[in-house]
Amino acid sequence: MGKGRIIKALSGFYYVENEDGTFQCRGRGNFRKRKITPLVGDWVEFEAENKTDGYVLHVDERTNELVRPPIANVEQAVLVFSTEEPSFSSLLLDRFLVHVEANNIEPIICLSKIDLLEDETEKAIQLYEKTYREIGYEVVNTSIYVDETIETLRPYLSGKVSVFAGQSGVGKSSLLNALMPDLNIETNPISKSLGRGKHTTRHVELIKVENGYVADTPGFSSLDFNGIEVEELGFLFPEMRERSKGCKFRGCTHVNEPKCAVKAALELGEIAQHRYDHYVQFIDEIKSQKRRY
Ligand SMILES: Nc1nc2c(ncn2[C@@H]2O[C@H](COP(=O)(O)OP(=O)(O)O)[C@@H](O)[C@H]2O)c(=O)[nH]1
Ligand SMILES: [Mg+2]
Ligand SMILES: [Zn+2]
Structure with a gap:
């Protein structure tokens, strides 16, 4: 018997990690009948005689649960908003912040692509930064072309489970690549990313970074207020x-x-x-x- 965290779910297997390594597990036989679906991010009890034939026996209570991507116990969301291309939308940011707050997740506001910032918009962006900082939110500025900005973001990921969220094209995948060059996540030039659907199989996985984890898929696919009174x-x-x-x-x-x-x-x-x-x-x-x- 051991305790660990599910870091990947794929083809009916759960990959449970703890200080002894990663264990490939199946769900306990009666999970289906009891309608228990272990999720990536779950803390679980499991038993495994070796690294490939384990069983998840119990799923601990969750602090939260996102539907798409299916992931549990997310502690932090890096809300990526580009200053240009696409231009900054405070309405969309506030919408994301409400969802993050409603799910008990700590937000980090990341204003990306600051290398593209035009003189005319700079003042407005600075004013927004001030407003959100005064509310108590953390705000960081990044550009994938300026290493120091990536290094400012890095410590925020330490020791937590984070998702990167934000509109398509704001630079989420590029930021993850800049943080972890070995990842090689696909990025999309905005013009080409529209229209054509990609058919790569998606699975959720937690990637280790700064002794924390980052989910490799964007959080919050739906932003309607269902369930909020x-x-x-x-x-x-x-x-x-x-x-x-x-x-x-x-x-x-x-x-x-x-x-x-x-x-x-x-x-x-x-x-x-x-x-x-x-x-x-x-x-x-x-x-x-x-x-x-
Ligand atoms: N100028 C500039 N372009 C960036 C930056 N980060 C990402 N991009 C570009 O923005 C486009 C979308 O990036 P991507 O990472 O795929 O965005 P995602 O949809 O949020 O994952 C790509 O063409 C990137 O090269 C940045 O910091 N500065
Ligand atoms: Mg992406
Ligand atoms: Zn009142």
């Missing part, structure tokens, strides 16, 4: 979460209620207007999603 949304914006204690009404949604501490902070400029606007937009989306089902 209107009353909950304010708690997923850290700058609102703190201030909502000062609202007159319990369960204040910070939209039309009087004596709202969040709106007061907005008036004072302590909460960024774009963050609040996106919050209101997400509230509307949640409400119209509810109406549809």
Whole structure:
């Protein structure tokens, strides 16, 4: 009997790693009947007489579980947003941040391709950086052509399980290659990546980096607000979460209620207007999603 973490799942096998090495295991016979599906990232109990004939006996409780990619116990998400090509979208960033917060995952905001940053957009980007830092988020700037920026990102991956998330073309795969040159993950020039579907078999795997792990597939394929309630949304914006204690009404949604501490902070400029606007937009989306089902 041993304890370990599943780092890869492929063709019915689970690859469990611990300090003694990696063990190829099958799921225990009754898992199927009990509807237990071990996931990459799971902590498990297993038994193995050798490195290739093990059995996963028990799956520990998960801190979270992503559906696509199927991976459990993710601790950190590196949210990659290019400053140019594609240009920076604070709306999309806020959407990602809400999902990360809802899943109990620590975000790192990575502003990529800073070598392409134009003078006209630089000011705006710096202002965003300041806003997000003040909220309490970590922000790093990267360019795959500037080694020092890659080295600033590296320590953040230490000792954690991370996923890289973000729009297609922002440079996720390129960043992973820059961090771990042996990986050779395929990257796509933007113009060619559109349209043609690739038919490579995908499996999820955790790759060791900086005594942590990185999932080699992008996290969060779906960004709808399924499962997030209107009353909950304010708690997923850290700058609102703190201030909502000062609202007159319990369960204040910070939209039309009087004596709202969040709106007061907005008036004072302590909460960024774009963050609040996106919050209101997400509230509307949640409400119209509810109406549809
Ligand atoms: N100028 C510049 N281009 C980059 C950078 N990182 C990635 N790219 C380019 O952006 C395109 C998309 O990169 P890729 O890593 O495939 O993005 P992904 O879809 O997020 O995995 C490729 O043509 C890369 O060469 C960067 O830091 N600077
Ligand atoms: Mg990629
Ligand atoms: Zn309020």
